[in-house]
Amino acid sequence: MSDDLIQRVRNVIASVKRLPPEKVSVDSAFQELGMDSMDAVEVLFALENEFDISIPDDEARSVHTVREMAEGIERLIAAKAASAPAAQS
Amino acid sequence: MRRVAITGLGVICALGRNTAEFWESLCAAQSGIGPLESVDTADLRFRNGAEVRGYSHQPYFEDRRADFLDRFAQFAVIAAREAVQDAGIAWTPQLRETTAIVTGACVGGQSTEDTGFLDVYKLGHNRVHPLTIPKTMANAGASHISMEFGVTGPSFTISTACSSAGHAIGQAYWMVRSGIADMALTGGSEAPFSFGILKAWEAMRVVSPDTCRPFSRDRRGMILGEGAAMLVLEPLEAAAARGARIHAEIVGFGMSADAAHITQPSAEGAAKAICGALRDAALRPEQVGYVNAHGTGTAANDPTETRALRLMFGPHAERLAISSTKSMHGHALGAAGAIEAAATVLALREGVLPPTANYSMPDPECDLDVIPNQARHAEVEYAISNSFAFGGLNAVLAFRKT
Numbered sequence: 255m256s257d258d259l260i261q262r263v264r265n266v267i268a269s270v271k272r273l274p275p276e277k278v279s280v281d282s283a284f285q286e287l288g289m290d291s292m293d294a295v296e297v298l299f300a301l302e303n304e305f306d307i308s309i310p311d312d313e314a315r316s317v318h319t320v321r322e323m324a325e326g327i328e329r330l331i332a333a334k335a336a337s338a339p340a341a342q343s
Numbered sequence: 344m345r346r347v348a349i350t351g352l353g354v355i356c357a358l359g360r361n362t363a364e365f366w367e368s369l370c371a372a373q374s375g376i377g378p379l380e381s382v383d384t385a386d387l388r389f390r391n392g393a394e395v396r397g398y399s400h401q402p403y404f405e406d407r408r409a410d411f412l413d414r415f416a417q418f419a420v421i422a423a424r425e426a427v428q429d430a431g432i433a434w435t436p437q438l439r440e441t442t443a444i445v446t447g448a449c450v451g452g453q454s455t456e457d458t459g460f461l462d463v464y465k466l467g468h469n470r471v472h473p474l475t476i477p478k479t480m481a482n483a484g485a486s487h488i489s490m491e492f493g494v495t496g497p498s499f500t501i502s503t504a505c506s507s508a509g510h511a512i513g514q515a516y517w518m519v520r521s522g523i524a525d526m527a528l529t530g531g532s533e534a535p536f537s538f539g540i541l542k543a544w545e546a547m548r549v550v551s552p553d554t555c556r557p558f559s560r561d562r563r564g565m566i567l568g569e570g571a572a573m574l575v576l577e578p579l580e581a582a583a584a585r586g587a588r589i590h591a592e593i594v595g596f597g598m599s600a601d602a603a604h605i606t607q608p609s610a611e612g613a614a615k616a617i618c619g620a621l622r623d624a625a626l627r628p629e630q631v632g633y634v635n636a637h638g639t640g641t642a643a644n645d646p647t648e649t650r651a652l653r654l655m656f657g658p659h660a661e662r663l664a665i666s667s668t669k670s671m672h673g674h675a676l677g678a679a680g681a682i683e684a685a686a687t688v689l690a691l692r693e694g695v696l697p698p699t700a701n702y703s704m705p706d707p708e709c710d711l712d713v714i715p716n717q718a719r720h721a722e723v724e725y726a727i728s729n730s731f732a733f734g735g736l737n738a739v740l741a742f743r744k745t
Contacts, residue, residue, distance in 0.1 A: 290604065290607060291606065291607060291642075291643065292604070292605065292606045292607070295546065295547060295548045298548070299546055310388075311388070311548050311552070311563075311564075314548070
């Protein structure tokens with residue numbers, strides 16, 4: 255995972271939860287951050303907008319830490335790039 | 344205080360256009376859930392809903408009258424007409440003056456609003472249809488029912504999300520019981536299928552991509568539904584004196600607020616509303632035989648509701664028969680409490696408990712008797728119907744077999 259991607263994921267979560275960014279580390283578990291189910295759907299919404307991806311419900315349910323979230327997003331970005339038509343060289 | 348009888352029922356929903364069709368589907372565990380017809384679902388994460396399939400305002404309304412009624416208000420009037428006819432009401436000037444109308448509605452005329460927003464925000468039109476406001480307002484159902492029958496008594500609409508109709512019927516019950524009204528038309532109606540609001544539901548991540556499986560371990564969320572149900576309430580003595588058919592008695596109403604979280608339900612708040620309904624009815628928990636559950640089929644509701652029932656009923660919870668008919672008619676939001684009240688009343692009257700359909704596997708967190716997949720013959724004297732809303736506002740109704 256790139257540092258940039260992790261940084262963006264941390265920033266999005268911090269912004270939704272109104273936490274100082276340094277409180278959200280790559281090893282933070284959502285539970286430690288005090289995230290409830292409504293916080294979680296807001297974070298997913300914000301991440302979908304940030305990365306222009308769609309995060310399926312079933313995948314989202316199995317994610318419990320910032321690291322898992324960043325890994326999942328990386329996979330979704332890669333899958334999206336692979337399925338996109340090879341235009342705009 | 345007066346005892347209150349239910350003398351009229353009217354239902355229109357995914358399970359049928361009238362009470363008889365509705366009851367037949369419930370007993371057969373026949374689900375009304377299927378691919379949505381009224382909205383293009385290509386850009387949605389879910390495809391299914393519990394719609395009144397093939398609905399058209401004809402033969403219910405002349406074209407010009409229908410122009411004034413959003414789909415949700417049409418459903419309200421259709422259900423009220425059936426309930427009034429079922430009750431065999433002979434209107435007199437005095438009865439019209441002393442009849443109350445209390446309806447529940449959560450989102451109001453959504454498809455009308457959506458069309459207006461599409462006009463100004465997307466299509467670049469500089470004006471929307473002049474009937475957008477009167478068609479969208481949540482009280483349109485109550486207003487059109489009052490005009491339909493010339494009823495001039497106290498009339499209003501309650502909007503408490505998924506508890507709207509439960510709160511409405513409860514208020515109407517108390518008004519008839521106390522003598523504020525000599526009769527009430529009460530229930531709820533909803534027609535939430537517009538693209539904009541479906542997108543909002545999608546973002547909540549609580550709608551199932553396939554079907555609604557309340558209390559089942561593999562449940563994946565709720566399925567939205569539409570429709571209306573209306574009840575005619577009148578004093579038991581007056582109903583008996585005029586020889587009316589009494590479907591059941593309404594004997595208690597309880598409400599509470601979770602005061603906890605805007606979407607996460609609370610077992611304590613739910614139990615408090617159940618407790619209130621039993622206290623209002625002067626019932627001991629052991630007297631209740633059937634619970635029509637809120638049972639949305641979401642990850643959060645079903646285990647929380649199970650905990651609430653255990654909190655309230657203690658060891659008797661093991662002997663309670665519980666079902667979620669949302670598995671068949673979907674979650675009709677502001678109409679849910681009314682459609683489910685109708686199901687509960689019919690269950691008492693007919694001695695048949697409707698099942699929880701689509702049930703496939705036990706969940707240790709929802710380990711009560713949920714009447715899986717098959718209706719059950721059972722003579723039950725008392726039953727309750729639960730409504731627990733987003734926002735934590737709860738309403739529970741208690742009924743007695745006549």
